Amino acid sequence: MSAAAPQTPTAKPPVWARKANVVLAMTILALAVFGTTTQSWIDVRLDPAAAANADLHVQGSKAATAVTALALVALAGGLASSIAGKVSRWIIATLVVLASAGIIVAAATVLADPLGAAQGTIAATTGISGGRAAASSTVFPILAVAAAGLLALCGVLLPLAGRRWRARTKYDLASRAARAGSGPVDEIDSWDSLSRGEDPT
Known part of the structure; x- marks a missing residue:
């Protein structure tokens, strides 16, 4: 009777492909995007004749309402990837990448036209639409874009890393x-x- 051949130990995946690291990265980045929406994305200086309070700060959840929902979609996808199968990981990866792209587009829109993004809040606060005002974006839309870009990268890497799980x-x-x-x-x-x-x- 011949002895059984020794089993080759399973190679440990690299750091970037480890399940815990991938899931944790997607979770943290999605939460980071969500966290930016609770902060002021736009600082508005109203016409003093239009309101007693000439300063208005617009939260990200109001300046770009889609970002909050897309961040939650990415968060759910990141958590679900820990128990997903091969096909499911591809679906989740697609959703995460699309959600990240949506976040980037929404945040970029605010950066390109902060006054336009703040018009709804200005009208709700002052009761006047189209009045004179000066608006500038804060650093938080930029942080949202950066986090969403890294989140999209994690989504691309998910199916590749999943092969080693x-x-x-x-x-x-x-x-x-x-x-x-x-x-x-x-x-x-x-x-x-x-x-x-x-x-x-």
Whole structure:
């Protein structure tokens, strides 16, 4: 009887591809984007004749309402990627990249025309639409763009990093065992293979 060949230990994935690092990075970046929306994105100097208070600060959630929702979508996707399968990771990656692109576009719009983005808040505060005012953007839209750019990068890396993650689901384990020539893991996996139209033998 020949001795069984020693098993080659699974290579540890690089730092950028580790599940904990990828999930944590997406979570932190999505929360960072969300956090910027609670801060002032636009500082407005109103016409003194239009309001007693000539200073107005517009939060990101009001200057770019879509950013808050898109940040939450990216956050949910980042958390879900920790338990997602191969196909699901591609879907999540697409959603994260699209959400990041939407955040960048919305923030860039505020940076390009802060007065236009503040018009709704100005009208709600003063009751006057189209009055004279001077507006300037703060640093927070820029921070949102930077965080969203890194978030998009994480979304692109997600499917690549996911290839190095260990199988978590029973189907993934059975698939790897079949490719390795070791057969189904147990009787339950045999029935699951039959239900998927595969021959476990």
